[in-house]
Amino acid sequence: MAVGAAVTVGAAAWATVGFGNGGGAAAPTGAVLPPETAQVTRQTLQDTEAVTGSLGYGGTTMLAGRVPGVVTALPLAGAVLGRGQPIYRVDDAPIVLLSGGVAAYRSLGPGDVGTDVRQLETNLAALGYRGFTVDRRFTAATAIAVRRWQRSLGLPRTGRIEQGRVVFAPGRIRVDSVTASVNQSTGGAEEVLRYTGTDRVVTVQLDVSRQRLARTGTAVRITLPDGKQVAGRVGRVYTVVVPPPDPSAEPETRIEAVVALADPGAAAGISAAVVDVVFTAADRPDVLTVPIAALVALAEGGYGVEVVEGSSTRYVAVTTGLFANGRVEISGAGLREGLTVGMPR
Numbered sequence: 001m002a003v004g005a006a007v008t009v010g011a012a013a014w015a016t017v018g019f020g021n022g023g024g025a026a027a028p029t030g031a032v033l034p035p036e037t038a039q040v041t042r043q044t045l046q047d048t049e050a051v052t053g054s055l056g057y058g059g060t061t062m063l064a065g066r067v068p069g070v071v072t073a074l075p076l077a078g079a080v081l082g083r084g085q086p087i088y089r090v091d092d093a094p095i096v097l098l099s100g101g102v103a104a105y106r107s108l109g110p111g112d113v114g115t116d117v118r119q120l121e122t123n124l125a126a127l128g129y130r131g132f133t134v135d136r137r138f139t140a141a142t143a144i145a146v147r148r149w150q151r152s153l154g155l156p157r158t159g160r161i162e163q164g165r166v167v168f169a170p171g172r173i174r175v176d177s178v179t180a181s182v183n184q185s186t187g188g189a190e191e192v193l194r195y196t197g198t199d200r201v202v203t204v205q206l207d208v209s210r211q212r213l214a215r216t217g218t219a220v221r222i223t224l225p226d227g228k229q230v231a232g233r234v235g236r237v238y239t240v241v242v243p244p245p246d247p248s249a250e251p252e253t254r255i256e257a258v259v260a261l262a263d264p265g266a267a268a269g270i271s272a273a274v275v276d277v278v279f280t281a282a283d284r285p286d287v288l289t290v291p292i293a294a295l296v297a298l299a300e301g302g303y304g305v306e307v308v309e310g311s312s313t314r315y316v317a318v319t320t321g322l323f324a325n326g327r328v329e330i331s332g333a334g335l336r337e338g339l340t341v342g343m344p345r
Contacts, residue, residue, distance in 0.1 A: 033313065037308055037340045037341065037342060038291050038340070038341055040288055040305075040336065040339040040341060041337060044283065044285045044286065046280055046283050046284075047212075047280070047283075048279060048281070049278070049279050050278045050279075051204055051206065052275070052277070053204035053275050054272070054274060055200060055201075055222075055272060056196075056271070057176065057199070058199075058201045058203060058258055060196050061169075061194065063195060065090065065191075066187065066189055067162065069091035069093075070185055070186070071089070071186055072089045072092045072183075073089035073182065074180065075193070079175045080174050080198055081097050081173050081174075083098055083099045085097055086153075087167060093155055096153065096165065097169060097173065098169075099123060099169065100120075100122070100168035100169075100170070101168070102115050104168050106163055107160060107162050108120060108138055108160065109159065109160035110143050110160075111138060112138040113136050113138070115136065117135075121135070129148055129149055132144070132145050143160070146159050146160070146161060169195070173195040173196065174195060174198045199260065200261055200264055201235070201260055201261070202258075203259075204277055205240070206255045208253055213279040213281045216237055217234060218234040218279060219231065219280050220233065221277070222261065223275060223278075224267065225270065225274075231261075231263070232261050232262055232277070237256070237257050238255075239256070284322045284329050287321065287322075288331060290305055291327055291328075293344055294341045300317075303317070303318055303320055304316055304317045308341065308342055316334055318331065
């Protein structure tokens, strides 16, 4: 076996070697032993990385006042509201929270058709108003149910839903901050308040180069301020542009991941905190591994390891898998746990 020049790349020493016998899996070499050795181990190899995140209620959503009038009542910051409850009041009439993913972008009345109609009818049925078919059409029967709902709220019984009278959110909301004040005029889309969801989440920002960590569904481990650890999973990933501290500098693009806690109750009593988050980007259970520095580049292509057996060594071709924490997953003929392999000094 011919041994070529050794080239050091990062932490690994890459020696170009050839089998000279048509690419056999192993061939003996001279009695010159490597300066250092390591063991082939069998273990679970994980590509993990620890980062800092923020525990809270996630991003806020701005609620604008679209019904003209005077604000007569506002919620307190921290209030939690559900379907059918008033969020605030204009001219002593409620602006009501309903459940749904489509924003209330128009007024609704008889003859209207669309997903937002189905969403409205689904809410009416959930609140106990019947007598219509839940579908995409706002019919006369829907209008009757709307008038009954309006009467229960003290609203004019028009059978129509004016734009801004209802606010659709995916679920319950938590009032994060109130920006309007009682006696303030509204109706020009001025901001009234900001709200969040009610579930505790961890928000993490990452460099674009570490995007492999933040994929939807990735498992994480979160360490809370009291030292308690709780499992979590990445629910959403998106790109954000962060303004630089220096206005003359270019803004920075980052990856933001929102992590849901497996046990939301574990964060009870913590409104906001800095937490440690360990991402597991890849997991290879029960595999053979060696230090990355044990790999050598083969003249035929690919990689191998120098197996040390007593006073002699031989090179064995390997297939590499996951690289993580200074080790690499390997497989190949003749490899087993406990083998001794050469290492650079």
